[in-house]
Amino acid sequence: MxxxxxxxxxxxxxxxxxxxxxxxxxxKEEKPMTGSWRNIRYSRRVLLQSAAKTALTxxxxxxxxPALVGCEQVRLPGMAQKKTLVYWAHTFPPAVDYVTKTLIPEWQQKRPDIEIKYETVPHSDFEKKLLTALAAGTGPDMYQTWDPNVPLYVKNKRMAPVIPEAFGYKTQEELIKAFMPGSLKAFIIEGKLYGVPLEYNTLSLWYRSDIYREVGLDPNNPPKTWDQLGEYAAKCTVREGEKMVRAGFQWPWKSNIWYMITFVPIVRQAGGDLVDATGTRSQANTEPVQRAMQIYADMVFKYKAADPAFVIENDFANGRWVSQISGIYFMPAVLKQNPKLKYGENFRVGQLPQIEGGKPSTILYAWLWTVNPASKLQREAWEWISFMSEHGAGWFKNVGYIQPRLGWLDSPEAKENPALPVFLEDFKYGEYLPRTVVYQEMETLLGQAIERVIMQKIPIKDSLQTLHEELTKALQRAG
Structure with a gap:
């Protein structure tokens, strides 16, 4: 020290x-100056050298x-100036390892003039810390955020538009074509693109193929509709008297974000949405939303295959849940919890069930990289983002993230994953969550509506009318 x-x-x-x-x-010892100090003229070089010496001392x-945003380290005269780029992310150990041990070292070899200062924050504290810093006009040069935040962040000038040249493209249109069709749609506001995904997801149906086989179901033929899922799940459910000991299916209980990403696709399959296309009017009491809520409730009350009170750690891996909806990242988690399991023999994934005769629809959701408008290093930040997005195979192998930048799906890492083709098929029908500046409130209100129906047994129409009224008030407050 x-x-x-x-x-x-x-x-x-x-x-x-x-x-x-x-x-x-x-x-250095200097000769005394003569003449009036008013006649002494300092050259631009002398002034700059003096300022640099003072700052470095x-x-x-x-x-x-140094300021947090756009740090530039002072260098001695004759030395190249080194810039420091500050990057904030929420803590996810596989991602932290990959960025720190692989991506940053590779980047520093390519761009020794730009140092990456990578800071992670626990997921529960990330948004609060980020918004506090951004509101103060400081914060990181770049950061990651949840895709429904985009409309509000853009409105409040928390995100800078993408610079296509930083990705090697002349125009935004050329850049968009370098990504999977539709994958950047949710990040375009009034014609400007504000980010690219680091984690691009859809959801499919994971099920225990060994238990399907045990109860006489075809393990290679997962349910295609919600009614089929209910019937299959009922057949797999085991009770001892009134006590459930194996659930045929489970919804993601007590998680508002998971309620949203599993409920909204069903609403859209029925031909509706929670808000209108402008994101300013509630549609929460319409028939498609009622139908989706009925499907949610049927798994509990009609098929008796799901129960919010039956939640056990590692339940799918240990065979106490037979099926659930999740992303491609679910497979490594299951294998870590129970290394004896084998994909195909013990568990598999099928496409997300649909409403029979409805509009095919799945969910898209993403965490995206974006840049702070207050940063003095916006071009450099987008160059670093472009560099990270070029490593799709590495992200998939080491972290489990699917990235939509084209070019890595022919890699060995992609071809070796038996579940990936199912998710790629579900991506074709994917739509992002509703765009509205009151998304966070809407997410909370939907969770409350679902739990009123399931846990308090409030009639569906009554619960959705309450949701509609509360969501309407939130939209009116937002203007």
Missing amino acids: IQKQEVRSGARANYATKLPFLYLFEK ALALGTVA
Whole structure:
């Protein structure tokens, strides 16, 4: 650790030992100046060199801290200036390992002039810390965020438009064509693109093929409709008296975000949505929403295959849940929980069930990279994002993320994953969550509506009317 030491006459040797580079700034003995000080003219070079010396000395002594956004480290004259790019992300250990151990070292070899300062925050605290920093006009140069936040963040000037040239393209249209069709649609506001996904997801139906086989179901033929799923799940459910010991299916209980991403596709299959296309009017009490809520309730009350009270750790991996909806990242989690399981023999994935005769629809959701408009290094930030998005095979192999930038689906990592073709098929029918500036409130209100029906046994129409009224008030407050 560098120690501070007071500078006195005759002590320069000791000072230079503690701070080796400061000998360059030792004062040389000069001849007395003559003439009026008003006639002394300092050249631009002298002034800049003097400022650089002063700044570097202050930094060395700890008296000046660089700003968080767009940090530029001071360098001695003749040395290339090194820039520091600050990147914030929520904590996810596989992603942290991949970024720190692989991507940053590769980037530093390619761009030694730009240092990456990678900071992670626990998921539960991430948004609060990020919004506080952005509101203060500081925060990181770039960050990741949940895709429904885009309309509100753009409205509040928290996101900067993408610079296509940083990705190697002349226009935004060319850049969009480099990604899976429709994957960037949710990040375009008034014709401008504000981010690209680091994690691009859809949901499909995971089921225990060994238990299907056990109860006489074809393990290679998963249910295609919600009614079929209910029937299959009922056949797989086991009770001892009134006590459930194996659930044939489970919804993602007590998680508002998961309620949203599993409920909305059913509404759309029925031909509706929670809000209109402008995101300003509630449609929560319409027939398609009622039909989706009925499907949610039927798994509990009609087929008696799901129960919010029956929640056990590692339940799917240990065979106490037979089927559930999740993403492609579910497979490595299951294998970690129960290494004895084998894909195909013990569990498989099928496409998301649909309403018979309805409109095919699945969900799209993403975490995206974007840039802080307050950053002085916006071009460099988008270049770093472009670099990270070029490593789709590495993200998939090491983290389990699907990235929509084209080019990696022919890689060995993609071809070796037996579940990927199912998810790629479901992507074709995917739609992002409703776009509205009151998304967070809508998510909470939907969760409350579902739990009123399932846990309090409130009639569906009554619960949805309450949802409609509360959502309408939220939209009116937002203007």
